[in-house]
Amino acid sequence: MTVLSALQTPRAVKIRRGLTLPVLLLIFWEVSSRTGLVDARFLPSLEDVFLTAKRELVDNNLFGELTASLLRNIAGFVIGSAIGIVFATLLALSRAADALVTPTFNGFKQISLLAWIPLISIWFGFGEQAKIVFVAIAAFIPVVLNTYEGMRNVPRDLIEVGHALKFTNVQRVTRIFLPAAMPSIATGVHLGLIYSWLATVGAEYFLAVGPGVGGLIIAGRERFDMALVMVGVIILGLVGFLLNRLAAAGEAYLLRWRVTAH
Numbered sequence: 001m002t003v004l005s006a007l008q009t010p011r012a013v014k015i016r017r018g019l020t021l022p023v024l025l026l027i028f029w030e031v032s033s034r035t036g037l038v039d040a041r042f043l044p045s046l047e048d049v050f051l052t053a054k055r056e057l058v059d060n061n062l063f064g065e066l067t068a069s070l071l072r073n074i075a076g077f078v079i080g081s082a083i084g085i086v087f088a089t090l091l092a093l094s095r096a097a098d099a100l101v102t103p104t105f106n107g108f109k110q111i112s113l114l115a116w117i118p119l120i121s122i123w124f125g126f127g128e129q130a131k132i133v134f135v136a137i138a139a140f141i142p143v144v145l146n147t148y149e150g151m152r153n154v155p156r157d158l159i160e161v162g163h164a165l166k167f168t169n170v171q172r173v174t175r176i177f178l179p180a181a182m183p184s185i186a187t188g189v190h191l192g193l194i195y196s197w198l199a200t201v202g203a204e205y206f207l208a209v210g211p212g213v214g215g216l217i218i219a220g221r222e223r224f225d226m227a228l229v230m231v232g233v234i235i236l237g238l239v240g241f242l243l244n245r246l247a248a249a250g251e252a253y254l255l256r257w258r259v260t261a262h
Helices: 003-007 010-035 046-059 062-093 095-108 113-124 128-152 156-164 169-206 213-222 226-254 256-261
Strands: none
Touching: 010 046, 046 062, 046 226, 062 095, 062 128, 062 169, 062 213, 062 226, 113 128, 113 169, 128 169, 156 169, 169 213, 169 226, 213 226, 226 256
């Protein structure tokens, strides 16, 4: 395959189209800053942002800030997702639990995530524990909603097969409900990972104690160092993009049997 033909493949065309707007925005950013169209104090040049990122990486432990945010995100995501899957399974498979708990949960899910911050700060303080709880709640809700939907939509034929084979309750869950609901569960976990990263940023911004990329942005705001703020924003965007791609790849891998089945 020649270079020209490689550039004309559907994937290459899609990548080029996807990069068009970001490249145009970067050009506009640089021209606006360099020409004074926008005050450089509010929109620093790309060079200033790059030099600030280099300074933070070499002198101020930028990697440590990012690592702290990622560990916080992973902890909250794992806790929220695990509890969410168990909770949703209980609601979906127990009529009593569904009737008793689901109406309350439907009201609970309508509460804005940020509204929990005052309660969390009172109950858990402003430290690491409070941030992880906040992130866990963010992951918990989409995982519960999607897992519950998947469990409730398991084909009746599969359930009857379980009855015919005299499966125990544990076997019904592990061999019928969880595998059949896996596409929906994977979607919920995917969304939970995205929401948990957004919540990690929010937790660091509103519960500002300890290291993290959110704290880096706060420091830039307080010093009116817009280059530092931009470094933080760019890192958040890049990490969010990579987490989304990672979740999509994991989801595709777990559900590869559907392609084979078709």
